[in-house]
């Protein structure tokens with residue numbers, strides 16, 4: 001049992017801003033008590049710091065971390081489309097040690113920027129999933145593996161669910177079979193959807209509806225990834241559904257930008273992901289900053305509250321990915337980040353949510369706990 005004191009904290013599902021907070025953590029790594037008054041013993045004290053839930057990255061491909069920028073200026077289809085896009089050719093010919101080292105670097109960058117869990121679309125079937133597990137042995141970060149390629153039965157034994165590259169590659173019958181198998185086993189179903197106009201148009205041509213509609217109506221996915229392009233009429237269908245938006249990766253690849261503010265108004269549970277490490281850093285602080293400015297540029301300063309953006313890396317992905325973290329409350333995992341608000345680039349703080357979204361950098365993350373254990377310290 002240990003107690004952490006922080007001068008400021010974001011508490012509960014609403015990320016309520018509170019001052020002088022003591023969080024007591026059980027020896028099994030769960031939050032046992034959250035209180036404004038100190039217990040008899042306090043183990044760690046952080047003055048001028050903000051305690052936040054550890055961030056959750058809802059969409060990564062950490063396996064391609066070892067060829068950063070190799071595809072710079074390569075069009076998106078030639079870069080990432082399976083089976084023969086540049087990325088897949090490089091992955092097929094890669095040495096396992098290179099892939100593992102890249103995965104470890106990505107995990108280290110995530111922890112050092114406040115991220116305590118991520119959901120990865122892992123290529124390479126069962127072998128790919130096992131490489132990820134072996135790479136992160138002894139690394140305290142939590143992860144969810146959404147696999148693909150191999151037979152469903154084998155895949156579901158080693159993965160936490162399925163992450164389909166595109167619903168366009170599967171018939172309705174195949175999508176229903178995948179969905180049912182995952183549900184029977186209590187596993188997650190996810191798919192890329194409407195990342196590019198081309199993918200959407202192809203879906204309409206092949207199946208009569210967009211790939212986003214098929215991902216909801218046929219696959220019944222827990223998580224749709226991207227939705228860079230989505231028709232207004234489709235938004236009500238997505239209400240309550242998890243969507244991982246990846247605005248910086250979309251921008252890098254030049255495929256457009258997702259209508260995040262419209263999704264939020266439609267009741268979509270928007271999460272943020274950083275997508276392929278080969279094209280984008282897995283740093284959710286930078287993702288929040290980019291998103292915050294992107295929506296203000298497009299729809300004006302009042303279109304999306306900063307607190308809503310913080311929920312996209314905490315509360316929303318925890319609910320969508322069924323993780324017992326994402327907010328600070330008794331009974332949840334003690335996955336926490338301690339952020340220095342006294343740094344020159346942050347102080348004085350007049351608006352804590354805006355400061356977190358637009359000012360805080362990874363250098364301001366002093367300490368990260370996963371299950372109550374210190375997983376990173378600057």
Ligand SMILES: [Zn+2]
Nearest residue numbers: 121192275276
């Ligand atoms: Zn992706």
